[in-house]
Each structure stands twice: as C-alpha cells, then as structure tokens.
Amino acid sequence: MNIETKRHSLSHIMAQAVKEMYPNAKMAIGPDIENWFYYDFDFGTEEFKEENLKELEKKMKKIISQNQKFEQYDLDFDEAVKYLKENKEDYKVEMALELKEKWVKEISFYKNIMQNWNISYTDMCSGPHVDNSNKLDANAFKLDKIAWAYWKWDSNNKMLTRIYWFAFDTKEELDNHLKMLEEARKRDHRVLWAKLKLFTISQLVWAWLPLLQPNGMIIRKELEDYLWELHKDKWYSRVWTPHLAKEDLYKCSWHAEKFWDELFRVKWWEESFFLKPMNCPHHMQIFDDNQFSYRDMPIRYFEPATVYRDEKTGQLSWLTRVRAITQDDWHLFCRVSQISEEVWTIVWIIKEFYKTMGMLDWYWVRLSIRWPEWKYLWSDEVWDQAEWALKVAAEKYDLPYKVWVWEAAFYWPKLDFMFKDAIWREWQLATIQCDFNLPVRFNLSFTNENNEEERPVVIHRAISWSLERFMWVMIEHFAGIFPLWLAPKQAIVVPVWVDFMDYADKVYKNLKENWIRVSLDSSTDSLNKKVRSAEKMHINYILVVWAEEEKENSVSIRNYKTKEQTTEKVDNFIKNIKIEIAEKNI
Numbered sequence: 001m002n003i004e005t006k007r008h009s010l011s012h013i014m015a016q017a018v019k020e021m022y023p024n025a026k027m028a029i030g031p032d033i034e035n036w037f038y039y040d041f042d043f044g045t046e047e048f049k050e051e052n053l054k055e056l057e058k059k060m061k062k063i064i065s066q067n068q069k070f071e072q073y074d075l076d077f078d079e080a081v082k083y084l085k086e087n088k089e090d091y092k093v094e095m096a097l098e099l100k101e102k103w104v105k106e107i108s109f110y111k112n113i114m115q116n117w118n119i120s121y122t123d124m125c126s127g128p129h130v131d132n133s134n135k136l137d138a139n140a141f142k143l144d145k146i147a148w149a150y151w152k153w154d155s156n157n158k159m160l161t162r163i164y165w166f167a168f169d170t171k172e173e174l175d176n177h178l179k180m181l182e183e184a185r186k187r188d189h190r191v192l193w194a195k196l197k198l199f200t201i202s203q204l205v206w207a208w209l210p211l212l213q214p215n216g217m218i219i220r221k222e223l224e225d226y227l228w229e230l231h232k233d234k235w236y237s238r239v240w241t242p243h244l245a246k247e248d249l250y251k252c253s254w255h256a257e258k259f260w261d262e263l264f265r266v267k268w269w270e271e272s273f274f275l276k277p278m279n280c281p282h283h284m285q286i287f288d289d290n291q292f293s294y295r296d297m298p299i300r301y302f303e304p305a306t307v308y309r310d311e312k313t314g315q316l317s318w319l320t321r322v323r324a325i326t327q328d329d330w331h332l333f334c335r336v337s338q339i340s341e342e343v344w345t346i347v348w349i350i351k352e353f354y355k356t357m358g359m360l361d362w363y364w365v366r367l368s369i370r371w372p373e374w375k376y377l378w379s380d381e382v383w384d385q386a387e388w389a390l391k392v393a394a395e396k397y398d399l400p401y402k403v404w405v406w407e408a409a410f411y412w413p414k415l416d417f418m419f420k421d422a423i424w425r426e427w428q429l430a431t432i433q434c435d436f437n438l439p440v441r442f443n444l445s446f447t448n449e450n451n452e453e454e455r456p457v458v459i460h461r462a463i464s465w466s467l468e469r470f471m472w473v474m475i476e477h478f479a480g481i482f483p484l485w486l487a488p489k490q491a492i493v494v495p496v497w498v499d500f501m502d503y504a505d506k507v508y509k510n511l512k513e514n515w516i517r518v519s520l521d522s523s524t525d526s527l528n529k530k531v532r533s534a535e536k537m538h539i540n541y542i543l544v545v546w547a548e549e550e551k552e553n554s555v556s557i558r559n560y561k562t563k564e565q566t567t568e569k570v571d572n573f574i575k576n577i578k579i580e581i582a583e584k585n586i
C-alpha cells in the first residue's frame with residue numbers, strides 16, 4: 001500500500017470527522033503535497049480554532065478504529081449534483097460543474113461503510129483509497145496547525161479555514177518528521193536573518209522585496225563569484241540586460257500569454273512595458289545580433305539577473321515568498337549534436353557546486369521526456385536526440401535518475417536535480433532544459449558547413465535556481481553557521497583590556513590587508529561579554545589578545561564551531577585561514 005493512498009484516504013477521514021463535529025461545515029479541497037497536507041473547510045458561522053485540533057484528532061482516531069470500508073461507485077452527472085446540492089456541499093457542486101465543462105458524464109463517489117452496514121460518510125472522489133480504515137495507523141498522523149485561505153486563491157471569494165496535517169506509514173517516521181520540523185524551526189531563516197543582519201524587510205519598499213544588508217550581500221557575492229569561477233574556463237561570457245522591456249518582446253516569446261497574471265506591467269505614456277519576468281528572451285536578442293557560423297557554436301551566456309514575478313501565493317512556500325528573484329541564469333546556444341557534451345560540462349559544474357555545499361551525499365535527478373502520443377514542436381528525431389543526450393549525460397556521470405513523462409506540449413526534455421539539506425528536506429535546485437521553442441519564436445539561426453541557415457537549440461540552465469532561494473536554503477542548511485568562505489565575518493579581534501588596543505589594532509589591520517573579513521571589538525565590555533556577542537554573530541575565529549600574545553606576536557584563538565582554544569603566531573594564523581577560505585571547507 002503506498003503512502004499517498006493512505007494519506008489521501010486519511011484526508012477523507014479528516015473531512016468525515018469535521019462533518020461529524022460540525023454538521024454545517026462545507027468541504028472545499030484537500031490536495032496532497034509532499035509530507036504536508038491541508039484541507040480547506042468553510043465552517044460557516046461557527047469558528048474552528050487551533051485548540052479544536054486535539055478533539056478533531058481524537059475523532060479521526062475513533063473513525064479509524066471503526067474498520068470502515070471504502071467503497072467506490074459512480075453516479076451520473078445530474079444525480080451527483082443533486083446529491084451534493086441536497087447536502088449543501090456548495091464547493092463540491094462547483095467542482096462537479098467544472099467537471100461537466102470537461103465533458104465528464106459520470107462522477108466517482110465513495111462511501112464509508114460501517115461494520116453494521118450503515119453508510120457513515122460519502123464524498124465525491126475517484127480515489128484510490130485504502131479498502132478499509134484499519135490499513136491506517138492511528139498513531140502515525142498529526143494535525144499540525146490551521147491557517148486561512150481564499151477559495152481558489154481569489155480574494156473575492158470566501159475565506160476558508162485550512163487545516164494542515166501530516167501522515168506517515170509508522171509512528172517512528174512521524175516522530176522523525178516532528179524532530180526535523182523542530183530542528184527546522186530552530187534554523188528558520190527569518191529568525192537567523194534578523195539575528196545575523198542579512199536582510200531587511202521595509203514596508204515602504206514592499207514586504208515581498210527583501211533588501212540585502214552588507215552581511216547578506218557578502219554571502220550573495222561569494223555565491224555568485226563561485227558560480228562564475230566554475231564557469232569562466234568553460235567558455236561562458238557574461239552579458240547584461242535591463243530590468244524593463246516592451247510588451248512585444250514577451251508576446252514574441254509567449255511569456256506574456258503564459259504568465260500574464262504574474263507579470264508586473266509598467267505604463268509609460270502610450271507604451272506598455274513589463275518588468276523582466278525571464279532573461280531568456282533578452283539573451284535571444286543578444287544572440288540574434290551576431291552572424292554566427294557553426295565554428296562559433298556553442299555560444300554561452302551568463303547573467304545573474306533579477307526578474308520580477310507575482311507568482312500566485314499558492315505556488316510560493318513561506319521560504320520563497322519574494323517577487324524579485326535573481327536567477328543564476330545561463331543560456332547556451334548549440335547544435336543538436338553538441339547537446340550531450342554541453343550537458344556533461346553542466347553536470348560536472350552542478351556536482352562540483354553541491355559537493356562544496358555539502359549536499360552531494362544524497363540527491364536524485366528527474367529526467368523529463370515527452371509523452372509519446374503528443375504532438376510537439378520539432379521532429380521526433382530532434383527530440384530523440386535531445387532526450388538521448390540527457391540520458392547519456394545522466395549515465396556517464398552515474399546520476400541516480402528517474403524518468404518522468406511530460407503530458408504537456410510546450411515542455412521540453414530536461415534534467416532537474418533534487419538535493420537534501422542537513423535536516424533531510426528535499427529541494428529542487430539545479431536544472432538543465434533543452435528548448436526548441438524559443439529559437440523558433442525568435443527565428444534564430446547560424447550558418448552551417450553547407451552555408452545554410454541552421455536553427456540552434458537553447459539550453460536553459462540554473463545551478464542554484466535563484467540566489468534568494470538558495471541563500472535561504474543555505475541559511476537553514478548551515479543553521480546560520482556558514483563555512484568560512486561564505487561567512488560575513490570570518491574573524492574578530494578581542495583585546496582583553498583596553499591597554500592592549502594598540503596591539504589588537506595591529507593584528508586587525510594585518511588581517512584586513514590580507515583580505516580577511518575581520519572586525520575589532522573596541523568596546524570597554526568585559527572579555528566574557530565580548531566573546532559572547534561575537535558568538536552570537538557566529539563569528540568563527542575569536543582572536544583574544546593580551547600581554548603574552550603581544551610579546552609573542554600571536555593570538556589566542558577560540559574556534560566557534562569546534563570550541564577549540566589554541567594559540568598561534570599571527571602570520572601562521574593568516575596562512576591557515578587563507579587556506580581554509582580558498583579550499584571552501586565546510
């Protein structure tokens with residue numbers, strides 16, 4: 001029995017429990033997301049509060065223990081709607097009517113049957129469900145919290161009560177998950193970013209547009225520089241594009257149509273602009289202004305560029321709720337025959353990058369290929385070649401990949417990389433996508449050996465997904481204790497007493513001249529207090545100086561991560577810290 005079926009069945013048991021406790025409540029929807037689920041209800045005039053969760057949980061456990069059978073049956077459309085209307089399930093009626101628009105004639109229902117053959121509960125759903133509630137472990141689920149959400153994400157609609165919950169196969173898995181959540185709460189980037197002064201949210205700017213403080217900017221710049229370092233000897237060139245472009249550009253690229261609701265429009269007299277939602281169309285223009293021949297191919301562009309999208313709240317988790325996203329966006333234009341070699345290079349870069357982040361111990365890759373029955377742009381032959389190239393790359397690097405079949409015509413073959421962070425949360429981060437569509441839309445070409453115009457393939461690829469999201473993943477992955485190369489402050493010089501300020505200042509300047517991110521504590525606080533405030537900022541090397549150190553030209557080092565205390569000559573310390581930074585050790 002797979003866990004999805006269990007979770008899905010459990011969501012019905014929750015709805016049943018709600019209805020038993022609040023007969024007037026109306027059911028809305030309850031989708032399954034990985035590990036975390038919710039169900040939206042309209043409680044009408046009654047109020048459902050967080051403290052009611054316990055009681056609801058108890059009720060669910062009781063229902064599970066009643067060995068209820070789940071039985072499927074179909075009703076024709078009119079009967080179904082009649083039944084739902086009788087039961088005042090307004091939201092289900094709306095959903096059923098939407099099914100009618102899709103020419104559905106019969107609607108699936110299921111009923112829960114008690115041992116005494118009474119029907120205890122009925123709902124519209126095609127399953128799959130467990131056959132009996134005894135297949136569910138009453139101790140392996142937990143109702144987590146409540147929130148509010150508009151029906152269909154539309155603020156013109158009614159506000160519904162959302163119940164979040166999670167469920168697993170066993171109690172042990174649930175306990176592990178609860179432990180992980182507890183750990184995640186401690187690592188919450190919103191707490192850490194305030195404590196470490198990384199970001200600022202200004203209501204005058206907008207809550208969804210965080211501003212980077214100097215400390216945050218250091219992390220971002222280091223990440224960006226490292227990404228570039230991994231690419232620059234692989235024949236990539238940097239380009240730059242502005243934040244605004246005419247509507248026509250995105251009409252041509254089809255982004256205007258696809259993302260219309262998410263685009264920020266800018267009116268200037270009679271002209272209509274969009275804030276840039278994607279870098280791709282801009283890079284197409286840069287390519288197009290050249291007369292490339294096959295000898296120039298592939299052409300590779302890089303731009304860590306900020307794009308603006310108002311993604312619908314439903315697609316945003318609390319971690320990514322920003323409207324300005326800086327993609328580490330790389331586009332390369334190549335011949336179909338060059339795809340595999342290019343993909344190999346990108347895979348090498350991705351592995352190198354995530355090894356440095358300490359995330360390569362566990363990951364998997366999704367290879368998305370086309371649905372055989374669909375009609376796609378470009379010939380089957382080209383698709384075969386692109387899919388084959390991605391598969392070969394996946395196999396050459398021994399990537400743990402799973403094949404995924406796309407059902408939509410506008411997608412293209414791609415590799416998506418999923419990594420797990422230090423507390424085993426999975427993140428989709430890197431991506432490599434072969435695109436045959438945009439080169440057609442922008443009529444791109446280069447001259448081939450026969451002096452004919454040939455259409456390039458575009459490979460979109462991101463290593464970190466976006467710098468904002470990646471920084472947040474990193475803040476929580478490292479629990480705010482960054483490897484030295486990423487740390488906003490790498491060392492702090494702390495004189496025991498103001499009398500040693502001159503020597504402390506000398507050490508400080510020496511480190512600064514060696515490009516180490518160091519500060520000097522010149523306060524008159526006690527040594528303990530100075531050390532504590534350095535630790536609060538997670539500064540790894542706390543360099544205490546006193547008479548002995550001055551005499552020996554040394555520093556007493558307190559290592560925040562290892563808690564070790566050692567004494568070293570200043571020159572030696574500088575030599576070692578520079579090695580640690582350069583090697584990007586974790």
Ligand SMILES: [Zn+2]
Nearest residue numbers: 008125126127
């Ligand atoms: Zn169901």
Ligand SMILES: [Zn+2]
Nearest residue numbers: 279280331460
């Ligand atoms: Zn792109």
